[in-house]
Amino acid sequence: MTKKKNKTDAGSKPNRIAKKELKKLVTDLLLANPTNIYNYKQVSNKIGVSDDYTRRMVNEILYELAHDGYAEELQRGKFRAVMQNALAVGILEMNPDGSADVITDDNREIFVPDFRLNHALHGDKVQISIYRQRRRGLLEGEVVRVIERAKRNFVGTINFVGKNAFVVPDNKLMPYDIFIPKVELKDVRNGQKVIVQITDWPAREKNPNGKIVEVLGDPGVHEVEMHAILAEYELPYRFPEELDILAEKISDKITEADYRERRDFRNVPTFTIDPFDAKDFDDALSVQTLPNGNFEVGVHIADVTHYVKPNTPIDNEAIERGTSVYLVDRCVPMLPERLSNYICSLRPNEEKLCFSAVFELNENAEVLNQWFGRTVILSKRRFTYEEAQQVIETGKGDMSEQILLLHKLAQKLRAERFKKGAIAFERVEVKFDLDTKGKPLGVYFKENKESNQLIEEFMLLANRRVAEFIGMRKDGRKELPFVYRIHDKPNEEKLNAFRSFITRFGYSISGTTDKQVSKSLNQLMEKVKGRPEQNLIETLALRSMAKARYSTDNIGHYGLAFRYYTHFTSPIRRYPDMMVHRLLAHYLNNGKPKDREQIEMLCKHSTNMEIKATEAERASIKYKQVEFMQDKLGETFTGVISGVTNFGIFVELTDSQCEGLVSIRDLDDDYYRFDEEEYALVGQRTGRKFTLGDEVEVEVWRTNLAKKQLDFKLVGMAGRSNKPLKPRRSQTKSSPKKPKVASSRKGQQKAKKKEKRRKR
Structure with a gap:
């Protein structure tokens, strides 16, 4: 959590740069010099890398950037940035994996990788450069500048590190700890809940600097936590006298x-x-x-x-x-x-x-x-x-x-x-x-x-x-x-995605006119009442709708x-x-x-x-749900898969609507890949599938009140034999290895051929 320095002591091994940081240095160089052509040695020299290990990593990164469309290989081993083709302004929405989407003023959705956020945070109004390359059907871009910060105050827990400290934010969409210098550490104890304000964020630093605005108290205390929730959303919790x-x-x-x-x-x-x-x-x-x-x-x-x-x-x-x-x-x-x-x-x-x-x-x-x-x-x-x-x-x-x-x-x-x-x-x-x-x-x-x-x-x-x-x-x-x-009409794309999703439960939405669609939606809401998938379908139906708002421009109320x-x-x-x-x-x-x-x-x-x-x-409901489950560790409950991501499945318990995560790392009977189109995790060897709406049995494993998170372990699929999942075999000569990611195009082709031979 301490700030990293690139200096090394005499006679010691060089401090190797993390690949994520190195990738940002490489992309920054290419973007700053869009007409220049570099090989990996030239890039290494420009960014101050001299050891062989890191120079080889630079070479890998250049091929990865070319594969992903951020750079182009003009000659063997020589690369140039892909030229930008447009600028746009919009609001940035963080994703749980650290990447983000920017919803532009003209209602386009632009994907921004985590290493191209350039210190932009959730809710910020930003200017972005848009690239030609598409990924998952979305245009990609990079934040050029932050026009307006959505917020500067965050709630979190303070952790002392030597003479300084870091505040770990409660907000899951704030992926950076906030550095607090010694001078700001008066009247606060290690581990307390605080409100912290970002004061500045140096361009080359990973973490922003901040100061303590208010000490809320010890975590886990009801009043402290309720005040913390209000402070996180910048809402007052008392009236001026x-x-x-x-x-x-x-x-x-x-x-x-x-x-x-x-x-x-x-x-x-x-x-x-x-x-x-x-x-x-x-x-x-x-x-x-x-x-x-x-x-x-x-x-x-x-x-x-x-x-x-x-x-x-x-x-x-x-x-x-x-x-x-x-x-x-x-x-x-x-x-x-x-x-x-x-x-x-x-x-x-x-x-x-x-x-x-x-x-x-x-x-x-x-x-x-x-x-x-x-x-x-x-x-x-x-x-x-x-x-x-x-x-x-x-x-x-x-x-x-x-x-x-x-x-x-x-x-x-x-x-x-x-x-x-x-x-x-x-x-x-x-x-x-x-x-x-x-x-x-x-x-x-x-x-x-x-x-x-x-x-x-x-x-x-x-x-x-x-x-x-x-x-x-x-x-x-x-x-x-x-x-x-x-209340505007629903987005056609979101509504069609919802139509497609409910077919797996045997439901459908018919009609083309507003009146026909709404009638069909009402019939659907009646059909799902009392069924395990009721809350999931109602939630997704609401998400497919536009959000109601106040305006002087009357367009009617669709809902x-x-x-x-x-x-x-x-x-x-x-x-x-x-x-x-x-x-x-x-x-x-x-x-x-x-x-x-x-x-x-x-x-x-x-x-x-x-x-x-x-x-x-x-947030207050989520906090109380996690608190309610604290004394139920080890107990088993029935739930419905309410979300599927590349890092696991979210399960909502039927009797309390408490939602928790089953991490993909703990699905240890197979290697699972994320199928976006099917909203599913699919086993590579067994073909076993976990998809939205599946009824499952889970055990309460861990609770984290500070993050308002529940962790579950999968016991089995509801209604089926609930035998414990078989652990994945250890990696031996007789067991298939998970394919490695190749570092170059040639290496990728070799890896694909090798994988095909293994499958035969």
């Missing part, structure tokens, strides 16, 4: 002017339905039967923007956060607790100010009239989803008449939505039973039942109708800039099959909803069109913060 003080000064009193200016719903039966542990109730429903026999349904949303004014410290902090963050054990709110859990929360038996969408529906759940405006409500009852579900199933309980009526209407709205092409992605959520210290005692799954659907359908109705009200242009009125929640859609219903926990409330109020008062560029900038920021929050939530 001055903002809490400002929030305490906000009055919760409803004035006479408030009553006069608002529509009064205090006498209309109103209730909330939320998770059992929720404290921020930002939506309520009311329902009453009208004299004409139709039904009036009110979707009442906390009027956050009544209390939080633009350009105030609390509003600026909400912009920065963008969203509340939900980890396994906590909610990190977007707004101070006095606002989110008290003043704005629609608590039962308390008068509250709301921004409401009110609909007149007939018995077929068709909207006949609608109204948007500010209201005052009084919730009569706070239900958990479980309590509301019991009312739906038994027909008995508090406010059963209202809940059953809304349930009936919601199911009709739902049926109509799917009829028009909406897709039913309803993944099971992993939840934990935690003790007082945060230790997971058990895993359970949250299902989407009718009580969830009741709330979901009326929230979707309000969001859609608000977006339509603003977005559908009227005669003589300019288009009004607005916040839309958009919901809505032409217009926004987020209006959760202003306590999402900043775009606060933006929608302000814009809707402004346009209801015939205000002039707002600045589109400013709205778009906030939309992009909100999307980015939403992605970070989702990744942090997944």
Whole structure:
């Protein structure tokens, strides 16, 4: 882990350069002099290599570069770099093996080998040079420069090495340890979790330099680990004290002017339905039967923007956060607790100010009239989803008449939505039973039942109708800039790959139009329910879809099959909803069109913060899954192969959805090669195949909380004889040797002929 030096002591053997570093030196030389032609001796002299062993390695590297298309052999033993043909800008995405892909601004995917990253990191905006040679169907390139760093702060564990130290990052997509000089090592102990900031990265150094920003504490402690996850994704875990003080000064009193200016719903039966542990109730429903026999349904949303004014410290902090963050054990709110859990929360038996969408529906759940405006409500009852579900199933309980009526209407709205092409992605959520210290005692799954659907359908109705009200242009009125929640059509290539994959399970997706494809996808989701491959297929189906985001450019919402859609219903926990409330109020008062560029900038920021929050939530779940498995070493579980790579297979356990790796090194009954097209590892001698979706038996072997990793050992294939895998025979004269990689074209041809003779 210490920094390497090329100097040697007198009389000692030369310090040999690692092949990976040597390869970079050779390629750097060729790229810096693209018109020059070199043999291995000239290259060795240029990069300062003098010993015979390393010079021979330089020769090998030149032939490897020629074979891979990075260099060309013009005469025997004489090489020149392959000329670059284009420059492009894009976002770099690291791969687990140290290589990367750059998604360019024009949506091309460029493969970048690890030795051509030139200090670029995951998420960085980079400029790359693109080469003609293709690999695995992708263009290849090299990072020319880093335009903008995605992040400079990392969370990791500090390890002392002599007078200095290195921080080993938790992030698996950060492949470099960060060097910390002695001067930065105050008030920190070896092995502690820290936040470190990269200060500089010298061109010739493998590791960046950094400084300690904050000491989080000892690893394995629940609070330390949750704070570490938030810090890794650059999310706050506490509110500035001055903002809490400002929030305490906000009055919760409803004035006479408030009553006069608002529509009064205090006498209309109103209730909330939320998770059992929720404290921020930002939506309520009311329902009453009208004299004409139709039904009036009110979707009442906390009027956050009544209390939080633009350009105030609390509003600026909400912009920065963008969203509340939900980890396994906590909610990190977007707004101070006095606002989110008290003043704005629609608590039962308390008068509250709301921004409401009110609909007149007939018995077929068709909207006949609608109204948007500010209201005052009084919730009569706070239900958990479980309590509301019991009312739906038994027909008995508090406010059963209202809940059953809304349930009936919601199911009709739902049926109509799917009829028009909406897709039913309803993944099971992993939840934990935690003790007082945060230790997971058990895993359970949250299902989407009718009580969830009741709330979901009326929230979707309000969001859609608000977006339509603003977005559908009227005669003589300019288009009004607005916040839309958009979802693009799936990438055709990814969707076709998913179609191909599910055929191995006997499933298919038919149709060519959007509506036909979505109908077929819904049928697929119904078929896989309760089957071992359910979670795998649902996950891969979601990955084949585009990601939803916020934008002023409305392209519709493919997954919901809505032409217009926004987020209006959760202003306590999402900043775009606060933006929608302000814009809707402004346009209801015939205000002039707002600045589109400013709205778009906030939309992009909100999307980015939403992605970070989702990744942090997944990281906290992964951490607790690994912690849950710590006391189960040696136990055997059934699982499904959820990923296949050139370094092993990932297995997701059926009863807990915990995912771990079976390393290819531990599949010791054969030599296995990675077949990308088949998503499989295939035995070279036996032909044994491990592919996505296979059901297997695994033993829990190792747990690594710091890296959030599980390691499994394969016991056998589920449903088959689970005899232990036979160990690979030792390499003797009677056992076939694994072919060596030839160092030159001539050597490669000889190796191929030798292998053919052996097979005969």
